[in-house]
Amino acid sequence: MEALAELSISSAQEFIGRVSFYSTEMAKILLILVCFFFASTEALSLPSHNCSDYFTYGIDANGSFIGIFTADEAGVQKLNFSTRFIFHGAKKQVSTIKPYPTTTDAIRNIENGYRGQAFVQFTNSTSELPTLFAFVLNGKVLCRSSIDTFRKPFYAVRTEITLKTSQPIRKLKDTRPIMHPIFPQIEPKIIV
Structure with a gap:
């Protein structure tokens, strides 16, 4: 009976060792895939120009x-x-x-x-x-x-x-329109 218990314990330890080896390897693979993902994404850049007044x-x-x-x-x-x-x-x-x-x-x-x-x-x-x-x-x-x-x-x-336009134009002191680019709405997510 003790021999059977020792065999079960050694089998269990061997199984745990293999699982931890595979989970470590899976973690490495996952890390590599995440790095590939971030390396492949690139932000869209705005070019410089000399026309900021217009x-x-x-x-x-x-x-x-x-x-x-x-x-x-x-x-x-x-x-x-x-x-x-x-x-x-x-x-x-x-x-x-x-x-x-x-x-x-x-x-x-x-x-x-x-x-x-x-x-x-x-x-x-x-x-x-x-x-x-x-x-x-x-x-x-x-x-x-x-x-x-x-x-x-x-x-x-x-x-x-x-x-x-053929209509008369009103006279204003400050004629520069305010240009506010519209940025996408970011809605907070509520996690309950």
């Missing part, structure tokens, strides 16, 4: 990245926005330019004495958003970057829009 990157209500353009002065009934972006990766990363936030609101803001605004949406960007290369408003170059510092190969896209 352009900003932001996030719309749907969580999409956008670029918002602002006119250099208020009181102008017709605005011709022309932009040019350069980027790497997928070809279709910049949408056509649209009035910001909507056509109706953009025209109303112009009529109320604020500077006109337009925006583009960025899609298919993996590691870096497209870089603003040039912004021209009513034929006046508001900002332009040097293409020499941009690594090749790259794609370029140009997009234009005209906003106009």
